[in-house]
Amino acid sequence: MTEPWQFQVRITVVPELADTLRTPHGERDERQALLDAALRERNAALKCQFDAFAEYVEEAEAVGPDRYPLYQWTKDTIADSQKKAKYLRSFTVYVGGEAVYDRETADWLHARLTALASKAGIESVTRFDTNPANNPQPPAGK
Numbered sequence: 001m002t003e004p005w006q007f008q009v010r011i012t013v014v015p016e017l018a019d020t021l022r023t024p025h026g027e028r029d030e031r032q033a034l035l036d037a038a039l040r041e042r043n044a045a046l047k048c049q050f051d052a053f054a055e056y057v058e059e060a061e062a063v064g065p066d067r068y069p070l071y072q073w074t075k076d077t078i079a080d081s082q083k084k085a086k087y088l089r090s091f092t093v094y095v096g097g098e099a100v101y102d103r104e105t106a107d108w109l110h111a112r113l114t115a116l117a118s119k120a121g122i123e124s125v126t127r128f129d130t131n132p133a134n135n136p137q138p139p140a141g142k
Helices: 015-021 030-040 049-063 071-079 081-088 103-120
Strands: 007-013 044-048 090-095 122-129
Touching: 007 015, 007 103, 015 030, 015 044, 030 044, 030 103, 044 049, 049 071, 049 081, 049 090, 071 081, 081 090, 090 103, 103 122
Parallel strands: none
Antiparallel strands: 007 090, 007 122, 044 090
Protein backbone atom coordinates (compact mmCIF):
# COMPACT_ATOMS: atom_id res chain seq x y z
CA MET A 1 0.00 0.00 0.00
CA THR A 2 1.27 3.46 -0.86
CA GLU A 3 1.81 5.76 2.09
CA PRO A 4 -0.67 8.68 1.99
CA TRP A 5 1.79 11.23 3.34
CA GLN A 6 4.65 12.95 1.63
CA PHE A 7 7.78 14.30 3.28
CA GLN A 8 10.13 17.24 3.31
CA VAL A 9 13.63 17.78 4.64
CA ARG A 10 14.88 21.11 5.95
CA ILE A 11 18.31 22.11 7.15
CA THR A 12 19.57 24.96 9.29
CA VAL A 13 23.08 26.11 8.46
CA VAL A 14 25.69 28.36 10.06
CA PRO A 15 25.15 32.05 9.20
CA GLU A 16 28.17 32.47 6.92
CA LEU A 17 27.16 29.44 4.87
CA ALA A 18 23.59 30.70 4.57
CA ASP A 19 24.80 33.88 2.91
CA THR A 20 26.75 32.00 0.27
CA LEU A 21 24.02 29.41 -0.34
CA ARG A 22 21.60 32.23 -1.12
CA THR A 23 23.96 33.51 -3.85
CA PRO A 24 23.46 30.98 -6.65
CA HIS A 25 26.43 31.93 -8.79
CA GLY A 26 28.86 32.90 -6.04
CA GLU A 27 32.08 31.17 -5.11
CA ARG A 28 31.63 27.64 -3.84
CA ASP A 29 33.69 26.42 -0.91
CA GLU A 30 34.33 22.87 0.31
CA ARG A 31 31.18 22.82 2.46
CA GLN A 32 29.00 23.80 -0.46
CA ALA A 33 30.70 21.25 -2.69
CA LEU A 34 29.82 18.50 -0.18
CA LEU A 35 26.20 19.68 -0.04
CA ASP A 36 25.95 20.04 -3.80
CA ALA A 37 27.29 16.51 -4.38
CA ALA A 38 24.79 14.97 -1.95
CA LEU A 39 21.88 16.93 -3.39
CA ARG A 40 22.78 16.02 -6.98
CA GLU A 41 22.40 12.33 -6.11
CA ARG A 42 18.64 12.94 -5.69
CA ASN A 43 18.13 15.76 -8.20
CA ALA A 44 17.67 18.08 -5.23
CA ALA A 45 18.28 21.75 -4.54
CA LEU A 46 18.03 24.09 -1.57
CA LYS A 47 15.62 27.00 -1.21
CA CYS A 48 16.03 29.54 1.58
CA GLN A 49 12.81 29.70 3.60
CA PHE A 50 13.09 33.47 4.01
CA ASP A 51 13.32 33.86 0.23
CA ALA A 52 10.31 31.58 -0.25
CA PHE A 53 8.32 33.66 2.25
CA ALA A 54 9.34 36.91 0.53
CA GLU A 55 8.29 35.50 -2.86
CA TYR A 56 4.91 34.49 -1.41
CA VAL A 57 4.34 38.03 -0.09
CA GLU A 58 5.44 39.57 -3.40
CA GLU A 59 3.09 37.30 -5.37
CA ALA A 60 0.21 37.99 -2.99
CA GLU A 61 0.70 41.73 -3.30
CA ALA A 62 0.79 41.47 -7.10
CA VAL A 63 -2.33 39.30 -7.37
CA GLY A 64 -4.29 40.41 -4.32
CA PRO A 65 -3.62 39.41 -0.69
CA ASP A 66 -7.23 38.29 -0.16
CA ARG A 67 -6.44 35.20 -2.27
CA TYR A 68 -3.49 34.25 -0.02
CA PRO A 69 -4.64 33.05 3.41
CA LEU A 70 -1.18 33.25 4.98
CA TYR A 71 -0.32 36.65 3.54
CA GLN A 72 -0.43 38.71 6.73
CA TRP A 73 1.26 36.05 8.87
CA THR A 74 4.03 35.65 6.28
CA LYS A 75 4.50 39.42 5.84
CA ASP A 76 4.70 39.87 9.63
CA THR A 77 7.18 36.99 9.87
CA ILE A 78 9.65 38.40 7.34
CA ALA A 79 9.36 41.87 8.89
CA ASP A 80 10.35 40.56 12.35
CA SER A 81 14.15 40.82 12.68
CA GLN A 82 14.50 37.75 14.92
CA LYS A 83 12.36 35.59 12.68
CA LYS A 84 14.15 36.93 9.61
CA ALA A 85 17.50 35.87 11.09
CA LYS A 86 16.08 32.39 11.77
CA TYR A 87 14.57 31.88 8.32
CA LEU A 88 17.64 33.22 6.48
CA ARG A 89 19.52 30.18 7.87
CA SER A 90 16.75 27.67 7.15
CA PHE A 91 16.62 25.86 3.80
CA THR A 92 14.05 23.49 2.35
CA VAL A 93 15.30 20.64 0.19
CA TYR A 94 13.37 20.46 -3.09
CA VAL A 95 13.56 17.25 -5.11
CA GLY A 96 12.89 17.51 -8.82
CA GLY A 97 11.48 20.97 -8.17
CA GLU A 98 8.98 19.66 -5.61
CA ALA A 99 8.81 20.69 -1.93
CA VAL A 100 7.42 17.31 -0.78
CA TYR A 101 8.36 13.81 -1.88
CA ASP A 102 8.24 10.13 -0.94
CA ARG A 103 9.49 8.70 2.36
CA GLU A 104 12.42 6.82 0.83
CA THR A 105 13.82 10.00 -0.69
CA ALA A 106 13.27 11.97 2.52
CA ASP A 107 14.89 9.26 4.64
CA TRP A 108 17.90 9.11 2.31
CA LEU A 109 18.31 12.91 2.33
CA HIS A 110 17.91 13.08 6.09
CA ALA A 111 20.56 10.41 6.66
CA ARG A 112 22.97 11.79 4.07
CA LEU A 113 22.71 15.40 5.23
CA THR A 114 22.94 14.39 8.89
CA ALA A 115 26.15 12.50 8.10
CA LEU A 116 27.56 15.62 6.43
CA ALA A 117 26.47 18.03 9.17
CA SER A 118 29.77 18.72 10.91
CA LYS A 119 31.75 18.92 7.65
CA ALA A 120 29.20 20.98 5.71
CA GLY A 121 28.20 23.66 8.22
CA ILE A 122 24.78 22.14 8.91
CA GLU A 123 23.46 22.76 12.42
CA SER A 124 20.32 20.64 12.12
CA VAL A 125 18.46 18.38 9.71
CA THR A 126 14.72 17.89 10.15
CA ARG A 127 12.24 15.67 8.34
CA PHE A 128 8.58 16.66 8.22
CA ASP A 129 5.55 14.87 6.84
CA THR A 130 2.31 16.23 5.42
CA ASN A 131 0.12 14.57 8.06
CA PRO A 132 -1.75 17.49 9.71
CA ALA A 133 -1.77 15.62 13.02
CA ASN A 134 2.03 15.89 13.16
CA ASN A 135 2.32 19.55 12.24
CA PRO A 136 1.17 22.84 13.66
CA GLN A 137 -1.67 24.26 11.66
CA PRO A 138 -1.28 27.63 9.97
CA PRO A 139 -2.83 30.62 11.70
CA ALA A 140 -6.36 31.46 10.73
CA GLY A 141 -6.51 34.12 8.02
CA LYS A 142 -8.20 37.43 8.68
